[in-house]
Amino acid sequence: MSVPSYGIASIPGDGVGPEVVKAAIEVVTKLAAVLRTFEIEFTWGSDYWEKTGSYVPDDYLEVYRQFDACLFGSVGAPDVPDHISLWGLLLAIRSPLQLFANPLAAPPENGIDWVLIRENSEGEYSGHGGRSHIGQPWETATEVAIFTRIGVERIFRFAFETARSRPRKHLTVVSKSNSLRHGLVLWDEVAAEVARDFPDVTWDKALVDAMTVRMVNKPETLDTVVGTNLHMDILSDLAAALAGSIGIAASSNLDPTRKNPSMFEPVHGSAFDITGMGVANPIGAIWSAAEMLTWLGQGAEADRLMDCVKSVCQAGVVTADLGGSATTRVIVDAICEEISRQGPL
Numbered sequence: 001m002s003v004p005s006y007g008i009a010s011i012p013g014d015g016v017g018p019e020v021v022k023a024a025i026e027v028v029t030k031l032a033a034v035l036r037t038f039e040i041e042f043t044w045g046s047d048y049w050e051k052t053g054s055y056v057p058d059d060y061l062e063v064y065r066q067f068d069a070c071l072f073g074s075v076g077a078p079d080v081p082d083h084i085s086l087w088g089l090l091l092a093i094r095s096p097l098q099l100f101a102n103p104l105a106a107p108p109e110n111g112i113d114w115v116l117i118r119e120n121s122e123g124e125y126s127g128h129g130g131r132s133h134i135g136q137p138w139e140t141a142t143e144v145a146i147f148t149r150i151g152v153e154r155i156f157r158f159a160f161e162t163a164r165s166r167p168r169k170h171l172t173v174v175s176k177s178n179s180l181r182h183g184l185v186l187w188d189e190v191a192a193e194v195a196r197d198f199p200d201v202t203w204d205k206a207l208v209d210a211m212t213v214r215m216v217n218k219p220e221t222l223d224t225v226v227g228t229n230l231h232m233d234i235l236s237d238l239a240a241a242l243a244g245s246i247g248i249a250a251s252s253n254l255d256p257t258r259k260n261p262s263m264f265e266p267v268h269g270s271a272f273d274i275t276g277m278g279v280a281n282p283i284g285a286i287w288s289a290a291e292m293l294t295w296l297g298q299g300a301e302a303d304r305l306m307d308c309v310k311s312v313c314q315a316g317v318v319t320a321d322l323g324g325s326a327t328t329r330v331i332v333d334a335i336c337e338e339i340s341r342q343g344p345l
Contacts, residue, residue, distance in 0.1 A: 005039040006296055009067040009261070013089065015270025016280035017073020023282035023332045024071060024289040030336045031305050035345055038298050042071065055089040061096060065260060069292050072253075072265035073285065078272055094120055095127070097260040099253035100151065101158045104236045104267060105291065112243045115162055116225045118232030119155040120253055122146045123183075125229045145230075147183035149190060156194040158256055159226035163201045166224060171203040174211050174227030174235065187228065211235060215242060240267050245321040247281030250288040252295065264292040278327045281319040283309060286335065300345055308338040 010025060012018035025042045032040050044063060057063070064070065075090045093099070102118035128144035156173075163171040173191045177184035188205065195203055206214060208231045214221060215238055227235060240249035249267035266284025274280055286309060293302035312334045318324035319331065326334075 003036065003038050004297070006041070006068040007066070008040060008042045008292070009044045009064055009070040010042040011044070011070060011072045011089070011263075013073040013075045013270065014077045015074050015272045015275045016268075017075070017270055019275075019278070019280045019328055020266060020282045020285035021071055021073040023328055024285040026332055027282075027286050027305070027335050027339070028289045028293070030339050031301060034339050034343065035301055035304065037301060037345060038293075043067075056092060060092070064093065064097070067261050069261050069296060070263040071285070071289055071292060072263050074266070074268065074270040076270040076272075091125065091127075093263060094253055097255060098257075099255050099260065099263055101155060101254040101256055102232070102251060103162065103254070104232075104239065104249060104251040105287070112219050112239070114219075114222055114225060114239060115166065116227075116232055116236050116239055117155065117159045117162060118227060118236060119151065119229050121229075122148060122151045123229035125233075145180075145183050145228075147186050147228075149186065152187055152190045153194060154256075155226065156191050157197075158254075159224060160194055160198040160201050160203075163203070163224035164198060168223040169201045170223045171201055172211075172222055172225045173203060173205045174208050174225060174231050175205055176208050176231070178207060184228075208235070212238060215239065236267055245281060246284075247319065247321045248283040248287065250284055250291050252288070252291050254295070262292075262295055264288040264295070278329060279320060280328050281321050282328050282331055283313070283319075304342065304345060305339070308335050308342060311338050 010021055012021040028040060032038055044067070072090070098121055100119065100121035102120035104116040104118065124143070124145040126144065126146035128146055129142040131139065131141045133139045159171055163169055175184050175188055177188045208227065212235070215235065219242065236251070237246060240246040243249065246268045251265055251267050253263040253265065255262055266288050268284055271280060287306065290302040290305045293305065312331065316324060317326050317331060317334045319326050
């Protein structure tokens with residue numbers, strides 16, 4: 001009997017990105033070989049900057065669309081300005097392909113069992129604005145946040161649907177409409193409108209500054225959380241740290257319409273302070289790969305992968321950020337061994 005086959009674009013990126021993406025590919029390839037319920041091939045990369053001065057080739061969107069999904073590592077290098085690398089690679093994919101929903105899964109530790117949802121295509125990261133009178137005392141720079149009704153409504157519908165799928169059926173809307181009186185007021189108004197279509201989901205609202213305190217002091221009051229591009233970029237890092245380490249959190253860049261391939265990436269950055277040392281935590285990338293499998297329809301396989309990850313972590317085989325001493329290689333070998341031990345589904 002034939003099994004589903006998937007072509008995956010791997011974009012390792014910068015810093016520890018290549019290390020953790022390589023780890024995730026090895027683990028998922030092992031999973032496919034043992035379970036024999038799906039086939040997977042990882043191709044295409046983006047080691048393009050050093051050769052050409054650009055992060056992607058001119059036809060990168062056409063190339064990208066040929067795949068079923070993408071596994072992404074990290075972006076950012078000491079010798080490249082951050083706004084160049086981010087807009088040259090990650091945002092160059094997210095924005096034109098409208099990967100507008102960015103759920104982050106925080107592991108159920110320290111009283112935390114959250115899904116954080118970030119609007120991923122507009123808001124504060126729309127790229128609108130500019131600079132004038134450069135070098136003069138009156139030099140001016142503007143950064144314009146864009147909030148469209150269609151963009152806000154679709155992320156709220158995704159958020160309410162996600163909340164509805166979870167046991168608590170509760171959504172917290174992060175805002176700052178007391179100060180940002182145009183875009184964030186629209187944000188609040190659309191939230192209330194969409195909420196009427198989800199009577200089975202309870203919801204509340206929190207200002208982003210108060211939200212930081214609530215995440216630390218009252219984590220049990222949160223379940224599913226939705227916020228703007230900037231707000232959730234910040235809060236997702238806090239969530240990962242509160243759960244134990246930014247190295248373990250996974251995220252998805254989804255096109256819920258499925259017109260374009262979605263992208264899956266660990267939350268952490270390129271971590272040049274440990275690049276090449278072999279000690280990067282690969283769990284975030286591996287968990288992201290599990291999220292990718294779920295999105296592709298291989299939910300049972302994703303669950304098996306995460307069971308193996310949990311078994312290894314519970315046995316104390318963890319990297320330094322989690323208080324252990326295991327290397328990236330040791331983690332990968334331990335998870336692969338556990339996959340073999342558990343055997344076929």
